[in-house]
Amino acid sequence: MRFGSSLFTAIGDELDGLRRGLTDLATGMVRDRTRLAITGLRRSGKTVLTTCLAHHLLEPSGLPFLSVVAENRLDATRLVPLRDLPPFPLEEAVAGLARETPIWPQPTDRLSGLAIEMLYRTGHRLGRLIDPTRRHFIEIVDYPGEWLLDLPLLEHDFRTFSAHALALAERPIRQPAAAAWQELLKEVDPQAPGDPALEARLAEAYRTYLRACQEELGLSFIQPGRFVDRSKIADEELISFCPLPLPASPLPHDSIGARFERRFERYRDELVKPFYRDNFSRFDRQIVLVDLLTALNRGPDHFEDVQESLATVVRSFRYGSGSILTNWLTPKIDRLVFAATKADHIAPSQHAAMKQLLEIMIAPSSRHTRFAGAPHEVLAVAALRSTDVVRTELHGQVLSCLKGRLVETGQETVLFPGELPPDLPEPHDWTSGRFRFRDFAPRRLPRGRNGAASHIRLDQLLEAAVGDRLT
Template structure:
């Protein structure tokens, strides 16, 4: 009979022994690593996962991944995922969208999905080679709508705190014009009056319309909470999604509209956000944070500031720090974090360093906090799928480095000068949107790529995130 106070310790020890027993399976040294591919909407998570899997399966375009360049890599294969209740990430369908007769970018992620890819290699580390000459690393990856990431900060906010922050944000440009109908309804209600279901549904509907307007905004607004209001998944029309922020202080009246909204907010946190975090994010070993820096530049100062705030808030709930032998008892920590500016192929190659320097400035506070906790942090400019090439052209007697590709909405390659990336996030005075970095279609010949999808620094990103596991 176990003493109740030791139940958690006993269970943790049992899990540790179970993992030790599974470490050698069928004579092959085996490890699991859970990679969190995180980022806000439009950052390119789905394309990143697709390209990562395709390149690890084919291993023809990974010169800076040491296990490949040293000749120790043997092969990869897709395996059944560990969480049977989570839908599979349909990598074959995503590849067909990118490499089909009419190539197009994959559809936006509407729900959560997962994939496991196993890599077999010859260990370089003496200890691993002594145990077994061949080892396997199981890589688990989760894809999810970008808005769901922004639910995580709610775990540390009361309904009153969240309401005050959301209303303050909704009253500032450019959100003030988008929230007129919802804020107008708020001015007509008494939050201490007895709750009526129809009134709660009306408020939630107007608030949801406002969030959708933020999502469609040309300002690339990122801070959209709660995420399930715009991407409900299998929760559409559930009472858990029938609440909205309310003004003022919490009234003492039982059965009031405020009490109803607060109860549903807390239920949402408990049954949706906390469960989502525990099942998918609390178990992460490594993390890559994908950021559409060029899109934020296009959106202007408001979009850039909104994205920066959203990133800082979304990273707060994660456990970052150096790993230790006590992780089995205290819970896993993310010990390596990579911030990656995506879509680097949309600018000429000589601009990639400027893109990385701008990213450094945008994430400087978050990076400092993560490093303080003991985790290793790196920044890169990457493109999970390279859709352009850098070319040099003559213009008015001087040479310009441009990009050549097929812009979205066009049907033939075009040479474009994308402009210069600023060295900081400041915008020229009097120019609300001085940047216009264009998006491009996937290359037309991807079906013939036997070496893996072309990319920029995907292998360097993997070396930082997984290189030590593959030693």
């Protein structure tokens, strides 16, 4: 039965995609465009990257390694609305970063989007004879990072969701936060008649546990994501359930277990599925952001949690290559870039190790995408530099240090940032206090021709993700 349900769901999703593609073709809405998925867990830098990508595309002199800019083929760019979505607050975010004392954009709490229209000249000799000037639209959707971990729920029913969530709560790092909810579960018989008061207590205890995992423990794997995000849900019943230890036998129709099962299915079908269908199923390129430094700072359990979260999320996307027509009708991601953020928080000499460590960390994810036929690249990037590199001498040795304004003190500081291992950390790395990477406040976002100095490899990131679409 589980196999049949998944099969019919997959067929239904394909038919939905075909119907949307045919509608676009019939109404003339298919454009030369790239739907770019900027995928990142909570606080991975997704909103900052979206802001800086859009800003530099609108002022492209700061992108010297984007081929269409380097070859002087880009004639004009402009911001255009992305249909069916509220506008991404680009002007507000850029204004905050351009202040005398810059501030990071507010964390995303709703769905929004933007598109950059690019007018450029083709670099192909034959293309110049046929159609010398072309237009391309780069479309980006922004969303709360908490929603990302909901996508795997599309492949679960209540029974499999409960089994996984209960096992997760038994992990040593999570168990203290889960203790109160687990104690309450001991009083519950999933086959007993529904009890609204008990059900409300169970749901609130589970939400409290998830909030503790996110806010106090700093973990990423939080399901369901909308249980902890900042958006409001009109129908409270959709978040009024929790995982239960279920018997093998069927649940009575009016039992607590059956009532929670129906709410889980409504959450999955009414919130998660439309979000995936209308947005994520339509992407054809992907950037996956990873805050590697924070994962190292927080220890081995957090590092493993981020790795598991990434692998789970990546498996929720459709990858593969196809013809132009099939990609219009049923889009699949045919190229992706894994990007380690905060490259400005370490010395440039450590960027190679950062890239190598990320390659090892995302091996389970990249293995899945390679089998599907989607090549990938790995980069160390910073959407906006927060530091300058300075060299100092200590005991006759020249060290690459960083100068920047620390978030925790607000003071300008020069410090040695530490070094990254080129391989997975050994047990003594975690216990020696080796990983103490600091957070820096943003530098002011510059305007005009000095934009290239304000980021690290943002242009290479764009070239890897969409450069071939602008030839």
